Amino acid sequence: MTTRNMEDYLEAIWNLQDKKGYVKAKDIAERLGVSRPSVSGMIRKLSENSYILYEKYGGIVFTAKGKKLAREIKKRHTLLVEFLKIVGVDEQNAQQDACKLEHDVSPETITCLLEFVEFISLLPESSRWKENFQEYLKKRGLLGRSSNKNKKL
Amino acid sequence: MTTRNMEDYLEAIWNLQDKKGYVKAKDIAERLGVSRPSVSGMIRKLSENSYILYEKYGGIVFTAKGKKLAREIKKRHTLLVEFLKIVGVDEQNAQQDACKLEHDVSPETITCLLEFVEFISLLPESSRWKENFQEYLKKRGLLGRSSNKNKKL
DNA sequence: TAATAAAGTTAGGTATGCCTAATAATATTA
DNA sequence: TAATATTATTAGGCATACCTAACTTTATTA
Incomplete structure (x- = not known):
């Protein structure tokens, strides 16, 4: 299951992707009004749950599952x-x-x-x-x- | 400020008061599908924040402030x-x-x-x-x- | 009234989600 | 390329809210 917070982050990622074409942890932090460590933590979590693909210091990409959910939320x-x-x-x-x-x-x-x-x-x-x-x-x-x-x- | 949870408890208390004329921690627990210790904790919190009057092993009564809020929530x-x-x-x-x-x-x-x-x-x-x-x-x-x-x- | 049952509390632990401070990696630019 | 700035991560802590297990208090009833 996803928490309300995971959904918020997924939506933020979706919107950033849409607007800028790429997604940086820093931008997520700004958009959600949250610290960068918080973003790091959530990115790990979303990655562990296969909503996104992520490697340390790398880029963020939706999985099919993540994309589907993000689209629904949107x-x-x-x-x-x-x-x-x-x-x-x-x-x-x-x-x-x-x-x-x-x-x-x-x-x-x-x-x-x-x-x-x-x-x-x-x-x-x-x-x-x-x-x-x-x-x-x-x-x-x-x-x-x-x-x-x-x-x- | 009140948290979403405090509001849920206040509403439950309001409804129980309305229905039974008195409020027992056990009934709150049942209504919210939560353990009795959780109720104890929240009762203390609501009491500390002056939404209710409470003494250990005693009854629960709204303060004016608590009543006002509970009514709004309802x-x-x-x-x-x-x-x-x-x-x-x-x-x-x-x-x-x-x-x-x-x-x-x-x-x-x-x-x-x-x-x-x-x-x-x-x-x-x-x-x-x-x-x-x-x-x-x-x-x-x-x-x-x-x-x-x-x-x- | 003494034993038992019911209700409430405390203690201790889990999970989420946030923060700051310090550290590590990557990018920029001198 | 070496120094600096930016970005990201880890470490360590705080707050909420939940749980189970153990204990205390109050209520019931034998």
Whole structure:
């Protein structure tokens, strides 16, 4: 099994690979806000569990297993962000929350959220669902804020 | 600050208090699927942090601070369950997922979900939003299953 | 009330994951 | 190429949270 932390590292590695074409321990550390020794430790662990290939002082490459998992995590993340935006969470918060939530959503819930997002996107223009919801949020003064921290729970 | 674990224990205590009128370490252990020594440790911690009042071999009582937090956690949980059910997650999965998700949702997202749930419940009968969504799910064969584990991510 | 059972605590150990300080390897550049 | 700077690793420790085994306290009941 993978821990939430292993998933975070895998996702970070995936994103770095995507963005820079290669992955350095130092960059992982920066991205996750963690010390380099922590990264070293996790790299060993991910390597021992065959999610990545690694040799000391060498480069990091996904195994098939690791790639598959990283891709799933990434998809989960993207889906969550999409969903959160639909219900009115702003981009930045959506990104942050997705990172935290993505470890805990069950496959059943993932499926439901996926269906929900699709359903909304497939609604005919005439339904104006999104517009109505946005209207509703606006009326309640909840749109276009960067934070609602002080709102009632 | 509270850890995710402290929150879980506080919620368990809240629920037991609610259901039985009193709280025994043994019941907490059972509810959380954890050993009695683990409960002892956490009780000490919660007590040291003034969430509960406790004396060795005695009863457990919330402080004002603890009660406030426990109530918030509980509300968060209820909201998440409500929301998950709206998007088609079955009761049991909704309960389980809510337990895991409730620690990570930001206040802003909580607010949005709350608005969403309210918005849906306030829709006029004529909109038949829920029915349409259920219809959609049914067509895709996703309703009334106990699990969708094998569905695509 | 004395023996037994149930509940709670302490002691000691495991695993994850983080940190700083010190060391080793690789890269850079003088 | 030799000195320096960068990057990565190991060593040693801290905090959380869990466990089992042994012990203590409280409750039950014979």
